[in-house]
Amino acid sequence: MTTSELPRTATAAVDGGVSAILDAIIALERLTASLAASRAVAIDELRRLILTAAERDAQGGRSGGWDTAVTARRVAATELAAALRVSESAAQSLLDESAALTTTLPGTHAALREGALSYAHTVAIVDEARNLPPSSHDEFEKTLLPESTTRTAAGLRQRARIVRERLHPDSIDERCRDARERRDVRLEPARDGMAWLTAYLPAENAIAAYRRVSEIASSLGGSGDAEQRDDRTLAQRRADVMTDLLHDGIVSGSGAGRGVRAQVLVTVPALTLLDRGAAPVSPVPPATLEGYGPISADVARRLAAHAPSFTRLLTHPETGAVLSVGRDRYAVPRDLRLWLRIRDETCRFPGCGRSAASADVDHTVDWQHSGATRHDNLAHLCEAHHRLKHQTAWLVHQAGGGVLEWTAPSGRQYRTDPATRLAC
Incomplete structure (x- = not known):
């Protein structure tokens, strides 16, 4: 065998193995999709059974005071969430998706059952079909399903938005007014002492806020002078600017007004404050920040020493039981x-x-x-x-x-x- 033949032979062997594995992965994806279609039927049957029970209770005078449909929706979501160990919002999404697939989007459900669609592609279609009149669903599916085999789920969703806009009977102005009512801010803990803070806002407000943060961050870059240069990346400066604005209402050196500093609870074991943290095998974390979880001993000591708006809680270094609740904050809630x-x-x-x-x-x-x-x-x-x-x-x-x-x-x-x- 010559040297020039080796790469071709090795590549052929690898390609054969890779192709076989890819075939197996595709088959497993089709099976997963088929099972998801069966799950949708079961979940929608759960919804129907709970609705029937709620209607029977209402007829028998055993209603708790809520509308029958509201009672059924809440009971179904909480039953499913607890059984699957998922959030209530995730359970409600499964209920809504399953109802749509089994009642108003039969073509999408059939494609999922056959393995022609992944569940991610299916959710894209279901989400964008939401609030379309039932009379539009057939055309919506016929337009999108042929394209689903050549697009990613994100690409299909983008295409579905365009189709939805064409078929929707309500003006985009009306829908924007409704969407504004759902504006929100959410906190999601991340790893290594970090967290995500996200806001669902009207697009113009989100863009204006992002641009303001970006402009301030860019202005803090400094000149080429080594003493004045800010070595933080633009992304880091954006994050720091937003933190300053939300915490204090000001950015150092910017002249913006001062705001109100938030109050939080941090649980600090006594030995952490003494710089004698618990041993590595101890089940007690160095400190705990309310709404997040464990934080480093250095951060805990800094908060306990320098942040008057933090309530400092001294705990037993081994059991974590609270020993004392500090009373060094204004308007302390009842014990x-x-x-x-x-x-x-x-x-x-x-x-x-x-x-x-x-x-x-x-x-x-x-x-x-x-x-x-x-x-x-x-x-x-x-x-x-x-x-x-x-x-x-x-x-x-x-x-x-x-x-x-x-x-x-x-x-x-x-x-x-x-x-x-x-x-x-």
């Missing part, structure tokens, strides 16, 4: 409410991650039913799940130590543990 906020950290409904800081403190056994205002009869529930507890057949029981045991309308049981174990 019990703060104690519960530290214990719970989030809404205590299964799978919910909404912050306890903005949630209700609920009597597990209702006050009117002789429930006491005690730590072992109180827990944080966000407004949505607080109402769910009182309007549906979801039940909750305090099992001791801050543990809540929930029973779903289906009879399934779920347990939620406190974020922090506190000594009573």
Whole structure:
């Protein structure tokens, strides 16, 4: 064999193996798509059964006060979320997608069942078909499905937006006004002491905010002089500018006005403050930031020493039990409410991650039913799940130590543990 023949022979061998593996991957993707189509049928059957049960309860005078459709929607979403261990919003998306596939988008459902569409492609079609009148669905599918075999899911979604715009009976001005009502800001913890802060805004506001941050960040680059040069990247300066604006309302040297600094809770073990952090095998983290989780000892010491708006909580270095709640902040909440906020950290409904800081403190056994205002009869529930507890057949029981045991309308049981174990 000559030297010139080696690459061709090796390439042929590799290509044969790669081709076989790619065929197997494609077959598995088709199987996954087919299973997703079957899952959609099962999920929609769950929705129908729960709706039937809610209608029967309403006819029998056993309604909790909500509209039948609202009760069925909330019960179905919470049942599915708890069973699959996903967020309630993710469960609601599965319910909505499954209903659309089995009722209004039969062509898309058939393509998914045959493996011609991935579930990501399917979701792109379902999302963009949302709010289109049923009379437009047939043309919408006929236009998009042939193109789905040559486009990525992102590319198909972009094409679907164009088709949707052509078929939608409402003007884009009306839809923009409706969309503005859903504006929001969200926090998502990331790795290594970082987090994502995202905002869903009207496009012109988002662009204006981004441009302002970018312009300020660019102006901080400095000159070529080594003493004045800012060695941060533009991306880093953008992040720092936005942080300064949101925290203080000012950017150093910019002359912008001062705002209001937010208040947060940071739990700091005593030895962390002494620069004698817990041993590597200790289950207790160096410190914990409310709404995020573990942070480094250096950050915890800096916050405890220099940030007057932080509540400093001293904990036992081995068990993590709170030893003391500092009273060095203005307008300190009542002791019990703060104690519960530290214990719970989030809404205590299964799978919910909404912050306890903005949630209700609920009597597990209702006050009117002789429930006491005690730590072992109180827990944080966000407004949505607080109402769910009182309007549906979801039940909750305090099992001791801050543990809540929930029973779903289906009879399934779920347990939620406190974020922090506190000594009573």
